[in-house]
Amino acid sequence: ANGSRAASRRDQAATRELARVLRLKTDFVADASHELRTPLTVIRGNAEVGLAAPGEPIHKDVLTDIGAEAARMGKLVDDLLFLARSDAGAPPMEREFMPARLLLARVARPAETLVRQRGARFVADLRPEGYLEADPTRIEQAVLNLIDNAAKHAPPDSTVTLRARTEGGELVVSVVDEGPGIPAEELPLVFERFYQVGKRRSRRTHGAGLGLPIARTVVEAHGGRLDAASTPGQGTTMT
Numbered sequence: 001a002n003g004s005r006a007a008s009r010r011d012q013a014a015t016r017e018l019a020r021v022l023r024l025k026t027d028f029v030a031d032a033s034h035e036l037r038t039p040l041t042v043i044r045g046n047a048e049v050g051l052a053a054p055g056e057p058i059h060k061d062v063l064t065d066i067g068a069e070a071a072r073m074g075k076l077v078d079d080l081l082f083l084a085r086s087d088a089g090a091p092p093m094e095r096e097f098m099p100a101r102l103l104l105a106r107v108a109r110p111a112e113t114l115v116r117q118r119g120a121r122f123v124a125d126l127r128p129e130g131y132l133e134a135d136p137t138r139i140e141q142a143v144l145n146l147i148d149n150a151a152k153h154a155p156p157d158s159t160v161t162l163r164a165r166t167e168g169g170e171l172v173v174s175v176v177d178e179g180p181g182i183p184a185e186e187l188p189l190v191f192e193r194f195y196q197v198g199k200r201r202s203r204r205t206h207g208a209g210l211g212l213p214i215a216r217t218v219v220e221a222h223g224g225r226l227d228a229a230s231t232p233g234q235g236t237t238m239t
Contacts, residue, residue: 040077044070079210083193086217093135093221100128100171104164107140111147111162118151120177121159129166134222142218142226143173145211146238150177153236170224174239181232190228191216212238 047067051060082091104126115122143162150160158178165172182190189195194209215238216226230236 040074095133097133107143115151115160119156120154123161126164128164138218142215145215146175153179176237178235182230
């Protein structure tokens with residue numbers, strides 16, 4: 001009996017220590033991300049000031065690159081801060097009661113822009129009904145992350161489709177692409193942070209691997225779920 005109690009105390013101590021380490025990790029990521037936002041804002045602002053001033057074309061090109069990279073890093077910092085806050089508890093949401101149709105219409109235009117920028121066609125098949133309580137900014141972020149992921153891997157002149165229906169009292173949104181698909185053994189891993197399918201994709205071209213984890217975090221914070229289905233050579237559907 002004494003041995004069992006001692007083992008139980010050791011287990012409890014180990015659990016507390018693990019929780020402490022995880023909390024320190026989350027706090028560090030959140031604090032570091034927060035502190036990085038200010039210098040990145042300053043860098044981007046200075047680049048924009050330089051672009052507005054007269055100067056040599058080569059200087060303009062350099063400043064344009066600096067501004068673009070600062071913006072890209074700023075987005076990464078914001079993503080890391082959002083995930084760190086999610087790890088610490090429920091992610092911050094500002095919910096509104098709104099028509100599902102309005103929410104999807106709000107997403108469709110930037111979705112089309114993203115897809116066209118990648119050289120693919122965009123199709124919107126939106127037939128949602130009813131109302132829902134949601135953070136429209138976060139839902140838009142989640143859907144656009146799925147759209148961006150699909151567009152990045154869609155072959156030229158292929159189609160990326162955004163579908164929405166109301167089924168059984170739930171809003172069901174799907175993003176369908178005609179890309180290379182995801183191998184079955186890798187499909188369960190695509191929502192892990194920083195994961196790159198096949199480890200063959202360029203981070204500069206395809207991002208840091210945070211888009212899908214953030215989309216899942218947002219959806220689950222609304223009481224929903226995000227699933228992936230794929231057939232290699234035939235495309236992927238995120239629902």
